[in-house]
Amino acid sequence: MKIQHAITHIILLIFLCKSATGQNKNNLKLWYSKPASKFEEALPLGNGRLGAMVYGGVQEERLSLNEATLWSGKPVDENKVNPQAKDHLPAVQEALFNEDYQTADSLIRFMQGAYSQSYEPLGNLLIHFKHQGTPTHFRRELDISQAIARVSYQLNGTSYRREIFASHPDQLIVIRLTAEGKDRLDFTCRFNSLLRSKSKKQSTSLWMHGWAPIHTEPNYRNKEKNPVVYDTLNSMRFASMLKVLKNDGQTSWQDSSLAISNAKEVVLLLSMATSYSGFDKNPGRAGKNELDLALSYLKEAEKQSFASLQAKHIQDYRHYFDRVSINLGHGEKANLPTDERLERFAKGDGDNNLVALFYQYSRYLLISSSRPGGQPTNLQALWNEIVRPPWSSNYTTNINTEMNYWGTEVANLPEMHQPLFDFIGRLAQTGAITAKNYYNADGWVCHHNTDIWAMTHPVGHFGEGHPSWANWQMAGVWLSTHLWEHFAFTADADFLRKQAYPLMKGAVDFCLSFLTTNKDGYLVTAPSTSPENIYITDKGYKGAVLYGSTADIAMIRELFADYLKAAVILKKDKKTQEAVTNALAKLPPYKIGRKGNLQEWYHDWEDAEPQHRHVSHLFGLYPGTTISDASTPELARAVQKSLDIRTNESTGWAITWRINLWARLHNSAMAYDALKKLFRNANDPEIIKKGEGGLYSNLFSTCPPFQIDANFGGGAGISEMLLQSHEHYIELLPALPKEWPDGEVNGLVARGGFVIDMQWRNGKIVHASIVSKNGGSCKVKYGTHNQEIDTKATRKYTLKF
Template identity: 30%
Template sequence: MKRLLIAPLCLVACVAFAEPRVYELWESNPAPVGPVETEPRKNGTFPYDQAWEYWSYPIGNGYMGANVFGYTDVERVQLTEKTLFNSGLYGLGGLTSFAEIKLRFGHDAVKNYRRSLNLNEGIAVVTYEVDGVTYTREYFISYPDQVLVMRISADQPASVSFTLAPEIPYLSSLREQDKRTGSVVAKDNRIILSGSLPNENNNYEAQFRVLHEGGQLKAGADTITVSKVDRATVVIAAGTNYELSSDVFLLPPNEKLDPAKFPHDRLNAILDAAVAKGPDALKQRHLDDHGELFGRVALKFDSEVSPLPTHQLLEEYKNGKTDIYLEELMFHYGRYLLIASSRENTLPAGLQGSWSNYEITPWTGGYWHNVNVQMNYWGACAVNLAETFEAYINYFKAYHPEAQKKAAEFLTEHHPDRVSEEPGGNGWTIGTGATPYKINKPGGHSGPGTGGFTTKLLMDYYDYTLNREYLEEVAYPALLGMSRLFSKTLIEEGDHLLVQPSASPENPVTLEQIEGHPGRLDAKGRHWITVGTTFDQGFVWENHNDVLKVADLLGKNDPYLNQVRAELPRLDPIIIGESGQIKEWRQETTYGSIGERHHRHISHLCSLYPGILINSSNPEWMDAASNTLDLRGDLTTGWAMAHRMNCRARLKEGDKAHQVYSLFIAEKTVPNLWTLHPPFQIDGNFGVMAGVSEMLLQSHEAAIELLPALPAAWSKGAFDGLVARGNFVVSAEWSDNKLIGAGVTARSGGLCRLKITSAKDARVVDASGNKISARVVGDDVMEFNTVAGQKVGIQFGK
C-alpha cells in the first residue's frame, strides 16, 4: 500500500510528513489590467476593480494588507490599513484604500515570467528576464516588525533601476464628506505620504525608506529613483491616529480621535528599528513568525501538487476535472489568509479581511454579527491558530462598555419596565453592523440573538484553549451579561418563554405570509419583527447553557443563575414543521410558508452549527436539519454555501459536505482563490477552511471524533496539528476511508475521550510504544487520562 506518510505512523501527536508540501498560487503572466467601474454600484460601493478582486495576490500582517499585481512596466501595489475609515455606508463609516504604490521599471518585452504567492512563507514573488538579466521581486508584510518590505534584485550587478512613486487615492472623491487632504514628499531616501480624512478626524501617514547597494539614489519632489544598483529594498510603515479603546465607541464622532495627534513619531520609530535590522534580518524574522504559525498544521489528501497555474487549475475544476489538490490548497489558503488578516495585537479580520481597494467598501468592510464575523473565526482554534482570535477578544473588550449602553437603549425601547439602574444590570448587546469606531444595537432584520452568536465564539475559545484566566476575566462576564439581556427580552406565551422582539436575519417575508400572525414589518417593509424565532431562541439556549457550564467550572453562585436554570427548559427553541423541516419561525407550517425558500441565511440551523443544541443525541432534530438543508438548496452566495458545508459536516454527511465544497469552489472562487458573495468577502474562505476541519475532526459532543464526515473523494490522506476541544492536538492517517492510526498531544492534560470505529480493537501507547491503560465505553469511545504535555499514539491491529 502506498503511504502518504513516513512508515510507521508516528506514535506521538506529530504525524511525520515525508516531504512537507510548499503551497503556492502562481501565474505565468501579470494580473490583467482592468476593467474598473467608476460609478457607484447598486449597493453604494465604488469603484469596482476586477483585476484587484480576481488576480492580485494578498499579503498582510493583520495591521495592514497589500495586493501585488506583478506588472513589469509599472508595478502596482495597493495598500490597505485597517483603521483608515471614511463616511462609508449605513452611518457606520467604512474602510477605504490607503495608498497606491507604483514602481516604474519600464520592462516591456520580458521572458520566463512567473509570479507566485508562497503560503508557507507568506511571500509574493515576481521573476522574469529582460535582455539576459533575471529580475526578482519579493513582497511581504512583517507582523513582528510591522512593515511592508519589497526586495528588488537581479542576477547581474548594477542592473536594478526603478522609480518609487506612491500615490494617495481618491483625493477627488465623489462624496464631499470623504474628500481627503494629503501630500507626498520625498527627501533623500525617504518619502512621506500623509494627510487627513474628515469623517473621524483620521490623520494618516505612510513612510517609505529605500535602501540600496551600489549605484545611485535620487529624490524628486514626490518620488525616489534608484539607478544601476545591485539590490534595493523598500521598507514601508503605515498607520493613523486611531487607538483601540472604549472611548472610540463611547464618544461622539468628532471626539473619537484627537485631530491634533499624528502617527508620524510612531511610524518613524517603527522604520528606524526595521532599517537597523537590515533586509535579510527582516525577511528571516518574518519567515520565523509566519512559518511557525503556518507550519502547525499539515493536511494532505491522496493528491499530487498540480503543475498548472492557479487559474488553469481552477478553470479545469469548474469544468468538471475536480482535482482534490485544489480542495487541499483552498484549506491551506484559508489558514494563510487568517494569519495575514488577524493577529494578537491587531484589529480583527473584517468582511474583506485586511484588504480594500475601494473608496466605499462593500458593507463598510466591517464586522457583521449576524454570521459574517463569526464565520471568520469558526475554524481559528481548530486549525491551531487560536492567537488570531485574540484580535476579536481585544475588540470585544473595547466595545463592551458601549454594548452595555446599547442594552439599556434596546430595553428602554422594547421593555422599559425591565430596565435596571444597576451597573451592568441590563447586560450587553450588539446588533449586526459594527466597525472599529461604532457598534449597533439589534434591530431591523436581525434579533438580539446576534449577541449569543458572538458569545458562542467567546465560549469556543475557552473550550479549545482551557485558558482559565480568560474564562474568569472575559468569557464568564460576557456570557453572564448576555444572559441578563436575554432574560429581559423573554415574554410568557403559555408554557414557553419567547424573545421579543425577534427576527430571522435578512430573510424577507410578504404580507400575505404573515397575515394574522403577531408582529410587524421593519421600516423597509421586508423583514418580520415577531416573537421567538429559532435564531433568537437557539442562541438564548446556547448562551444560557454555556453560562451555567462556566459558572460550575468557576464555582460561581450568583443568585441570578437560578433564573437562568429556570428559563432554559422553557425556551422551546427547536420545532419541526409539517414538511419535516426545522422551523425558522414558530408560525411557519410547511417549508416556505413564510420567507424565501432558498434564502442565503440558514439562521434557524445555527443551533446545529456553530451551536451544539441540535446534536446526535436527538436524531429527529438531526434528520429535520438535513431535510431543511435539502429544501433550502446549495447554490447561494459564497459565505452561505460555506455555512451549509459546515452544517453538513455536523450532520456527519461527508459526501454532501464535499458536494457543497466542490460547488463553492466551482461557482464562488476566482483565480487568486479569493471567494465571492459576490463581491469578494473573506468569510467564504474562512468558512470552508472551518468546514474541512469539521469534516475531519469534531469535538462538540463530549468526545473527539476522528473523520466524522469523511467523503468518498478523500478516501486516503493524513493530517497533523488540528485541535480538539479540551486543548488536544490531533493527528490521523486513513486509507480506504478507514482510520489506520492517530496521535494526540494533551496540551493541558485531563481525560481524553476518542470516538473511533472499532475502539475495542485499538490501543493507546506512549512515545516509547508502551501501552497506556484505556477504557472502552460502548462500541466506539475509548477514554484515558493524560497529563499536560503528554503525547500518545492510537494503534490498530497487532
C-alpha cells in the same frame, strides 16, 4: 556585524530547508504565469495591521495598501443616536402579541439609527520600471509556507526578481528587488491615494500623509449628494513612508517620487500608521502622531539587514503556520498555475490538493489579518481598495464576522481569536448604553452591523432599513459563544475568569431582561427576526418581525448553557445561575414543521424565498451544539430536511455554512457537494450571470462581490469533515468523502486541547495519535470504535482501532 549577519543567514537557511509542515512545498504556493490585472487576481500580504495586494506587473508593480485601523468616522455617542427608541418597544410588542405583524414591521422602523462607517484604502505604492521588450519565464507567486510574495521574469538577457513580505516583528512591508545579467534595475517609486492626501520627499524618505473621510455612506445608498465627507480636524489621519535600506546603484529624488538606477540589488522599507488611539478617542483631536509612529518603525528596521528582517519574519510566521499540515493526495497538478487549477476543478477535474491548499490558505489569511493586540477581521479581512467598499467592509455580525473565526481553534491558531475577544469587550461598553436606550434592558446588546468605533445600535438610517436585517439584536449573544469556545479548546482559566465570563454574563443579563412571556407561557424574544429572511403568514402577509424566531432561541439556549458551565467552574453568581436555569426551562422547544423541516418561525409559516442564503434557524446544529444526530436524531432529521429544501446552491459564505452543517450530520457526500460549489470559478460568465458564489483566481471567495468569510468558513468546514469534538468525545474522520480516499492531517485541535495526527488509506485510518496540551481523559471515536485514554500533558499517545 559580519558575525551577526552570518548567524542570521544560518538561521534563515535552517528555516528555509526545514520541512516542518510535512507537506510538498509546491502545494503551498499560489502561482500564476501573468501579472494581475485586477484586485481579485492580486496576492494578499499582511501582518495583522498592514496589508498589501501585490499585482506583480512588469512595467509597473502595484502594491495596494491597507492599515487595519484606517476607517472613516469617529467615536459614536450611543446616547445621542436614537434616545426615544425604547419608547416604541411596547407598541411593537403589543402588535406582535396581537399577531398584527404588519403594524410591528412598520413601528419597529422607529427603532433604527445611523449606518456604520467604512474601512478605507490607504493608497498604492507604484514602482515603474523602465523596461523595454517582452518578458519571458514570468512567474508570480505567493508562498504561504513563508508568507512571501515573489515575482520573477527574464528580459533582454537579465533575470529580474522581487520578494515582498509584511513583517509582524518589525511592523513593516519589506521589498527586495534584484537584477542578474547585463542590465540593471532602473525604476521610480511614488505613492497615490483615493483619499485626501499629499506626497513629498522628507529627509531620506518618501512620505504620503492624508485623511480618511469623517463620513462615508454605504455603497448601496445613493441618495446623498455628498456620500464621502471630509473633516480634517476630527477624522483619522494616516501616513506612509518609503525608505531605501540598500541600493548598490544611484538614488535620486523629486518632490514626490524616488528614482533608482544602475542597481543590481535594492531593498525598500515601507511603513504605515494612523492616528487611531482607541474606539472612544477622537482620531483627529486626540489621536496618535501617525508620522512619528511610522517613522519609529523605519528607524528600528534600518539597523538591520534584509536577511535579518526576513529571518525574523519567517520565524514569527511559521511559529503559527507550521502547527498544521494537510495532504489529501493527488498533488500532481501543483505544477500548474493556480488559476488553471481552479478552472479545471470547477469543470470536474479533481484536484484534492487544491482543496488542501485552500485550507492552508484560510489559515494563512487569518494569521495575516488577525493578530493579538490588533483589530479583528472585517468583511474583507484586511484588504480593500475602494473608498465605498461593498457593505462598507464593516463587521457584519449576523453571520459574517462570526464565520471568520469558526475554524480558528481547530486550526491550532487560538491566538488569532484574541482580536475578536478584545473587540467584544469594546462592544460591551457601547452595547450597555444601547441595551438601555432601545430595550430598557440590563447587560449589553449589539445588532447587525458594527465598525471600528464599536457602534451597537440598529442601523437603517432611522427607518429606511428593512427590519429583516436592521433590527436583529442577537449579535452580542452569538459573539459571546466564541468566548466559551476558546475556553473549551484551551482550558485557559485566566481567560475565562478575567475576560470571557464578564462579557458572557453581560450578554446573559441582556437576554434575561429582554425575554418576555407570550400567550403560550414561553419566554420569547419580541421583537425578533430571522436574519434577512421573510416569512409568509397563514393569512398571506409577507413580513420580517415576529416573536421567538428559532434562530434567536437557539443562540440564547447556547449562550445560557455556556454561561452555566462557566459559572459553575468559577463558582460565581448563584442567583444568575438560578435565573438562567429557570429561563432555559421556559424557552420554546425546537419545532418540526409539516414538511418535516425544522421550523424557522414560531409558527409553521412558509418562506417567501425557500432557498434563502441564510440558514440561521439551523444554528443549534452548527455552530451551536444543542442539536446533533447522536443526541437529538429527530431534530437532526428535521435539519436535514431544511437543508434539502434550502439546497446547496447559494452565495459563497452561505455555501460554507452548508458544508459545516452537512459535516455535523455526518453526510460526507452533501458536504463535499457544497465544497465543490464553493470552488466554482467566479470568473466564469455563467457564474457571474447567476450571481452565485465561488472563488476568484487568487482564491478569494465571493458572495458576490468579494468577502473573506467563505475563505474562513470553508476552512472550518474542511476541519469539520475531518475532526469533530462537540459531543463530549473526539470523532475522527466524521464526514470523509469518497473523493479523499488517501490523506494525512497533523496538528488539528479538539476541544480540551487535544492535538490530533492521523493518516488514512482507502478511506480507513492506518495511524492516529493524540497529544494533550493540558492532560486529562478523553474519549475518541472512529466509526463504531471507541477508545478512552487518560493523558498527561505533552505526552504523545498512539490510538488503536
